[in-house]
Amino acid sequence: MERQGASLCWLWKWWRPVPGFCSIRYCLAVLLHACNFVIMAQRICLSLTMVAMVNITDPQDLTNTSTKTELDYVKNPVYNWSPDIQGIIFSSIFYGAVAVQLPVGYLSGIYSIKKMVGFALFFSSVLSLFIPPAAQTGKTLIIVCRVAQGMAQGTVTAAQHGMWIKWAPPLERGRLTSICLSGFLLAPFIVMLVSGFICDLLGWPMVFYIFGACGCVLCLIWFVLVYDDPKDHPCISISEKEYIISSLAQQASSSRQSLPIKAMLKSLPLWAIFLSGSAFIWTNTLLVTYTPTFISTKLHVDIKKNGLLSGLPYLFACICGLLAGHMSDYFLYRNIFNLLTIRKLFTILGILSPVIFSMCLLYLSFNFYSTIIFLTLANATTSFCLAGPLINALDIAPRYYGFLKAVTSVIGMIGALISSTVTGLILNQDPEFSWHKIFFLMAGINVTSIIFYLIFAKAEIQEWATEKQNTRL
Numbered sequence: 001m002e003r004q005g006a007s008l009c010w011l012w013k014w015w016r017p018v019p020g021f022c023s024i025r026y027c028l029a030v031l032l033h034a035c036n037f038v039i040m041a042q043r044i045c046l047s048l049t050m051v052a053m054v055n056i057t058d059p060q061d062l063t064n065t066s067t068k069t070e071l072d073y074v075k076n077p078v079y080n081w082s083p084d085i086q087g088i089i090f091s092s093i094f095y096g097a098v099a100v101q102l103p104v105g106y107l108s109g110i111y112s113i114k115k116m117v118g119f120a121l122f123f124s125s126v127l128s129l130f131i132p133p134a135a136q137t138g139k140t141l142i143i144v145c146r147v148a149q150g151m152a153q154g155t156v157t158a159a160q161h162g163m164w165i166k167w168a169p170p171l172e173r174g175r176l177t178s179i180c181l182s183g184f185l186l187a188p189f190i191v192m193l194v195s196g197f198i199c200d201l202l203g204w205p206m207v208f209y210i211f212g213a214c215g216c217v218l219c220l221i222w223f224v225l226v227y228d229d230p231k232d233h234p235c236i237s238i239s240e241k242e243y244i245i246s247s248l249a250q251q252a253s254s255s256r257q258s259l260p261i262k263a264m265l266k267s268l269p270l271w272a273i274f275l276s277g278s279a280f281i282w283t284n285t286l287l288v289t290y291t292p293t294f295i296s297t298k299l300h301v302d303i304k305k306n307g308l309l310s311g312l313p314y315l316f317a318c319i320c321g322l323l324a325g326h327m328s329d330y331f332l333y334r335n336i337f338n339l340l341t342i343r344k345l346f347t348i349l350g351i352l353s354p355v356i357f358s359m360c361l362l363y364l365s366f367n368f369y370s371t372i373i374f375l376t377l378a379n380a381t382t383s384f385c386l387a388g389p390l391i392n393a394l395d396i397a398p399r400y401y402g403f404l405k406a407v408t409s410v411i412g413m414i415g416a417l418i419s420s421t422v423t424g425l426i427l428n429q430d431p432e433f434s435w436h437k438i439f440f441l442m443a444g445i446n447v448t449s450i451i452f453y454l455i456f457a458k459a460e461i462q463e464w465a466t467e468k469q470n471t472r473l
Helices: 002-015 024-053 067-070 083-107 112-139 140-166 170-201 205-225 239-249 263-264 269-298 303-333 338-365 369-388 391-397 398-430 434-456
Strands: none
Touching: 024 083, 024 112, 024 140, 024 170, 024 205, 024 239, 024 269, 024 303, 083 369, 083 398, 112 140, 112 205, 140 170, 140 205, 140 239, 140 398, 170 269, 170 369, 170 391, 205 369, 269 303, 269 338, 269 369, 269 391, 269 398, 269 434, 303 391, 338 369, 338 434, 369 391, 369 398, 391 398, 398 434
16 A cells, blocks of 8 residues: 555656646645635534523514424524623634643744644534533533633634745645635535534434534544645645745744844834734624524524524625635736735725615614525625734734734634623623614724724835844843
């Protein structure tokens, strides 16, 4: 078997004369897409199952009779959790994710990213299998499980970015990262699409068992196929290896050195990335987490239709994300815009568009179809950020990309944690005008961040990120 495997790898090396979409680096992007898909599915499936898990999701204590009569209570245990408790359960996963971001972001430059991502994915998948019995025990234990799962998922999201320091040619960064990160966008669509049917046919616990099992299987594939460095991959073609290495030759060395913390804190372009990234995470978390609740309270549909309608926006979000990555690389390759203009363009599209469509959702959605259209557009347009602030750190400081992405995630996840909790409190305390307050708060955060980004954003490597810089931690 070993000889056959070596022969196949040797044939692959010489069969691929020109690097392209059927290359190892794109296979890596697809695998990371799958990893992101699985952890996002494990994270947000609770958003829809919560409709079946509790007997009241409407702050006005209006029960959804069509749902209650169709659900089998043996397959679907029901708990008496108020909206504020639901908000805490939703947000608990971010407590764990926030705690590990900075350590993992720093350690990803020292230890094997392959092992960090693989073991964290396995841990998250196992915890997903424990969610149903934890819920049966009580709300405290499910919160503990979600916090631990957040730590595992935070490790996956923080560590994976370091892969692209060695694997992504500059002219392909938009495409590779959009393929990778679009897993976060596709997952809500599939989860919302199938979870309603799974809840109705098999019971809501099966949702967690299925996605947990998928994660365990993906771990095996990950450990077999992924390598940290293109130089070490046994199946990479000679031409692809030379292409990647030569394209990254002008990039600052990624060798480990002390973090220039003081210079980072004084860097306004870096703060522009942090603020816009935080606005994206706040908006995305709000829309992903509470779309099923919004549909349930405003449109009063059963859980199967809720799943279909909640998943629709994320299909378009995935398409927009992939489109953004390809368009940004195309603009750069054809010299249509410079890199800074490209980053600002997609940041505007990704942060300002959801605000516009959310306002339309409040004031121009007069019927069922207009509500779904505006909700879909508000969700989908957030993914344009994949070619904006979410990749901008790789432009200005490739040496510290993993750490900077971790810092961005920490700031953003703190916002996401606050977003989930505050939204739950608002829904509980002010049922009549709750969604107006929620969307106006989001609009204020997004507009502030986009103004700061347009003024201070940069796209060239900063002085503190060059090899000659030697500032100590």
